[in-house]
Amino acid sequence: MTFFxxxxxQHSRLLDEIGINALLALSLSVSLQAGQLALAQAGFAGIAxxxxxIASMQYRWPLFASILLAxxxxxxxxxxxxxxxxxxxxxxxxxxxxxxxxxxxVIVNNVSITGGAEGLSGIPNNVNTGIIYSxxxxxxxxxxxxxxxKFALAVALTREDEAAARGVGVDTGMVRFASLALGxxxxxxxxxxxxxxxxxxxxxxxxxxxxxEILVWCVIGGVTSPIGAVAGAAFLSILPxxxxxxxxxxxxxxxxxxxxxxxxxxxxxxxxxxxxxxxVPRDA
Amino acid sequence: MPETLLLxxxxxxxGGVIALNAVSLTVAPGITLGLIGPNGAGKTTLINxxxxxxxxASGTITLGKHRLDGLPxxxxxxxxxxxxxxxxxxxxxxxVRTNLAAGAFAQPGxxxxxxxxxxxxxxxxxxxxxxxxxxxxxxxxxxxxxxxxALAARPSILMLDxxxxxxxxxxxxxxxxxxxxxxxxxxxxxxIEHDMTLVRAACDHVVVLNFGEVLARxxxxxxxxxxxxxxAYLGSEHVIPSKAPSGASSRDRH
Amino acid sequence: xxxxxxxxxxxLGAVYALFAVGYTLVFGVLDILNLAHAAxxxxxxxxxxxxxxHGLPIGVAFAGGTILAGTVGIxxxxxxxxxxxxxxxxxxxxxxSSIGAAIIIGAIARGIYGIxxxxxxxxxxxxxxxxxxxxxxxxxxxxxxxxxxALMLVLSYVLRATTLGRNIxxxxxxxxxxxxxxxxxxxxxxxxxxxxxxxxGAAGILTGLEYNSVSIDMAGSIELKGLAVIILGGMGSxxxxxxxxxxxxxxxxxxxxxxxxxxxxxxxxxxxxxxLVARPAGIFGARALRNA
Numbered sequence: 001m002t003f004f005x006x007x008x009x010q011h012s013r014l015l016d017e018i019g020i021n022a023l024l025a026l027s028l029s030v031s032l033q034a035g036q037l038a039l040a041q042a043g044f045a046g047i048a049x050x051x052x053x054i055a056s057m058q059y060r061w062p063l064f065a066s067i068l069l070a071x072x073x074x075x076x077x078x079x080x081x082x083x084x085x086x087x088x089x090x091x092x093x094x095x096x097x098x099x100x101x102x103x104x105x106v107i108v109n110n111v112s113i114t115g116g117a118e119g120l121s122g123i124p125n126n127v128n129t130g131i132i133y134s135x136x137x138x139x140x141x142x143x144x145x146x147x148x149x150k151f152a153l154a155v156a157l158t159r160e161d162e163a164a165a166r167g168v169g170v171d172t173g174m175v176r177f178a179s180l181a182l183g184x185x186x187x188x189x190x191x192x193x194x195x196x197x198x199x200x201x202x203x204x205x206x207x208x209x210x211x212x213e214i215l216v217w218c219v220i221g222g223v224t225s226p227i228g229a230v231a232g233a234a235f236l237s238i239l240p241x242x243x244x245x246x247x248x249x250x251x252x253x254x255x256x257x258x259x260x261x262x263x264x265x266x267x268x269x270x271x272x273x274x275x276x277x278x279x280v281p282r283d284a
Numbered sequence: 285m286p287e288t289l290l291l292x293x294x295x296x297x298x299g300g301v302i303a304l305n306a307v308s309l310t311v312a313p314g315i316t317l318g319l320i321g322p323n324g325a326g327k328t329t330l331i332n333x334x335x336x337x338x339x340x341a342s343g344t345i346t347l348g349k350h351r352l353d354g355l356p357x358x359x360x361x362x363x364x365x366x367x368x369x370x371x372x373x374x375x376x377x378x379x380v381r382t383n384l385a386a387g388a389f390a391q392p393g394x395x396x397x398x399x400x401x402x403x404x405x406x407x408x409x410x411x412x413x414x415x416x417x418x419x420x421x422x423x424x425x426x427x428x429x430x431x432x433x434a435l436a437a438r439p440s441i442l443m444l445d446x447x448x449x450x451x452x453x454x455x456x457x458x459x460x461x462x463x464x465x466x467x468x469x470x471x472x473x474x475x476i477e478h479d480m481t482l483v484r485a486a487c488d489h490v491v492v493l494n495f496g497e498v499l500a501r502x503x504x505x506x507x508x509x510x511x512x513x514x515x516a517y518l519g520s521e522h523v524i525p526s527k528a529p530s531g532a533s534s535r536d537r538h
Numbered sequence: 539x540x541x542x543x544x545x546x547x548x549x550l551g552a553v554y555a556l557f558a559v560g561y562t563l564v565f566g567v568l569d570i571l572n573l574a575h576a577a578x579x580x581x582x583x584x585x586x587x588x589x590x591x592h593g594l595p596i597g598v599a600f601a602g603g604t605i606l607a608g609t610v611g612i613x614x615x616x617x618x619x620x621x622x623x624x625x626x627x628x629x630x631x632x633x634x635s636s637i638g639a640a641i642i643i644g645a646i647a648r649g650i651y652g653i654x655x656x657x658x659x660x661x662x663x664x665x666x667x668x669x670x671x672x673x674x675x676x677x678x679x680x681x682x683x684x685x686x687x688a689l690m691l692v693l694s695y696v697l698r699a700t701t702l703g704r705n706i707x708x709x710x711x712x713x714x715x716x717x718x719x720x721x722x723x724x725x726x727x728x729x730x731x732x733x734x735x736x737x738x739g740a741a742g743i744l745t746g747l748e749y750n751s752v753s754i755d756m757a758g759s760i761e762l763k764g765l766a767v768i769i770l771g772g773m774g775s776x777x778x779x780x781x782x783x784x785x786x787x788x789x790x791x792x793x794x795x796x797x798x799x800x801x802x803x804x805x806x807x808x809x810x811x812x813x814l815v816a817r818p819a820g821i822f823g824a825r826a827l828r829n830a
Binding site for chain 1: 571617618621622627629630631633634635637638639640641642644645646648649758761762765766769773800801803804807808810811814815818
């Protein structure tokens with residue numbers, strides 16, 4: 001076997017995880033760029049994961065149809081969530097969205113169609129690394145395209161100073177709604193791919209600990225940087241492999257890195273590629 | 285197209301407190317209207333009412349033929365209202381160019397470098413580095429950048445909330461020229477200020493607010509002589525000079 | 539029947555309230571949502587367990603665990619929050635910092651104790667039931683309840699009637715004015731963290747005793763519930779945290795009693811969500827929405 005084939009065979013699961021984690025990180029990054037600490041993306045991903053799994057298993061939908069359905073569902077849920085939380089900011093938005101995530105987890109835990117606490121197993125394992133990275137590339141391309149539009153400016157202004165943004169004509173309500181819905185779509189894609197890549201789902205897969213993890217990736221990469229989100233997800237997904245020998249210290253390393261970034265390098269990894277002129281050093 | 289801003293018996297209430305009571309005023313194209321009054325008189329509240337941040341309890345606000353009150357703030361901005369803020373609300377972490385592009389958000393297309401330069405010149409900042417982060421600018425430049433950002437919106441109405449705060453007399457004199465030039469292009473300007481030199485030099489008319497009500501109207505000279513206005517100011521730091529500005533003034537600068 | 543359920547709810551609620559009080563105290567004084575509060579709750583329980591396992595009486599273990607919790611709280615502030623205060627980092631950054639601290643504390647606990655459940659007394663705590671009318675409870679439950687109430691009363695006294703309490707209230711209202719009046723801000727903040735974390739730790743020890751079980755999972759289960767309590771009661775309001783704790787305790791107990799046990803978390807968070815949407819200030823909150 002060639003080196004690459006061998007490498008792939010050994011690490012395909014890790015590569016899959018990195019791809020999906022990158023998508024999850026991007027889904028949160030979209031909200032963070034708009035200045036919203038909306039911690040609902042794990043819930044969106046969970047909903048999509050279960051929808052696509054059930055569609056495949058019980059209704060025998062083909063893969064892409066079930067993924068599309070799942071993404072449509074998670075986006076719809078995100079759009080619906082945007083309405084009651086439209087006036088919440090900062091900590092209150094964060095808590096409300098965490099509450100939403102918990103409600104989703106409990107529902108999934110107690111409903112028979114999702115397999116309850118035991119989850120679903122035997123999901124058709126028909127998503128490979130190529131499909132995951134195609135999805136990631138698609139999303140990256142779409143986000144890159146958006147970054148060149150006035151919407152991107154609207155997002156940045158909403159994040160920096162919402163009232164002043166309104167004062168220059170930005171419909172900040174629409175920005176908040178769109179960023180949450182977009183996050184719902186991207187998280188949905190991640191969830192659907194997850195279900196078919198790892199063919200086993202439990203309610204715990206997309207609970208608050210997972211949401212915290214996604215937040216850590218984004219913070220380490222650079223809160224307002226989508227590239228940072230991906231970099232943070234990749235870095236922290238790979239790290240346990242590198243320090244595999246110190247297995248017990250994986251968790252504490254995560255915590256220490258997070259703390260170190262917050263205290264000493266608030267822009268995270270993004271400081272590596274941010275051009276000097278762009279910003280006065282700024283906290284999230 | 286230049287339009288007139290009309291406030292007709294505008295009332296604003298915060299809880300039980302009446303912040304504005306039946307305030308009427310007009311700002312016409314090319315005219316600079318000064319809005320003065322002791323602290324807490326309701327001046328900023330009036331601007332907030334126009335921009336849609338403070339909901340009206342009564343009265344109407346119209347721009348030309350368009351009714352503004354009740355609209356969300358971003359739509360009011362798009363209708364041609366631009367403002368600066370008492371405490372400067374630039375997008376500090378973003379650079380000068382982006383701040384100007386923000387001002388031009390509602391305009392079709394982007395903001396060319398030429399347009400950016402022109403805006404900065406009109407605001408009195410001809411040599412400003414477009415790539416500098418806004419928060420890193422000196423205070424006076426930040427105030428002017430805010431004005432440039434407001435101008436980027438090509439507004440019918442420009443509302444300036446204490447733009448001379450913290451400026452020395454030389455800077456204030458330059459600001460007068462800037463404001464005059466802007467008015468000369470047909471923009472209607474509403475100017476909140478405590479600095480009476482600026483008000484006298486820049487304003488065509490003045491409205492005096494006290495406790496949320498209109499106390500007096502007239503030219504700056506008429507206002508300075510109005511006994512009710514003088515009495516309202518007695519006991520506060522702001523005493524309107526009755527002399528010509530060439531002599532030493534007994535006035536405190538706020 | 540209802541009386542029994544209400545008493546159960548009271549007992550459960552008292553410990554929730556004790557936990558929430560520390561949570562809300564830090565928020566009220568510093569505008570920080572300290573997500574490491576639950577980790578301290580857990581590590582205090584483990585500490586008390588260890589002390590008991592080494593033969594110390596439960597009272598000593600309780601004191602030891604509580605003091606340790608308070609100390610960890612002070613350390614937490616020094617390491618994770620004070621540097622952010624110095625650079626004016628806003629309100630969301632300390633939240634993330636607290637997550638980092640919580641991860642670290644959790645990892646330390648896991649390193650020392652592993653993932654298994656530990657028990658204060660193998661085979662269960664022997665405690666004869668007490669009957670009062672239609673209601674039955676054990677002596678241990680009663681002591682736990684009394685301890686929680688006592689601690690909250692002590693807090694109330696400290697805040698109302700001591701210089702420290704006055705300083706804490708001053709700092710929470712207006713830090714700059716308090717400094718101008720001569721209050722030592724950093725020392726007051728340290729004291730706040732000590733008190734809040736000690737109370738959170740006490741809640742952890744009491745919970746461990748209630749169920750005769752201490753495990754890493756304790757943190758996860760209380761962490762979000764505590765949020766619901768302080769949202770309901772109003773963030774920053776001590777009274778609200780107490781009342782919120784009892785209300786959530788009652789909601790959960792009644793949910794279990796009426797056969798909705800698996801759904802009780804959904805109910806709790808549903809209540810929290812509704813409060814946030816309808817009245818974010820909660821029942822007693824002075825802090826409503828932050829303006830954009």
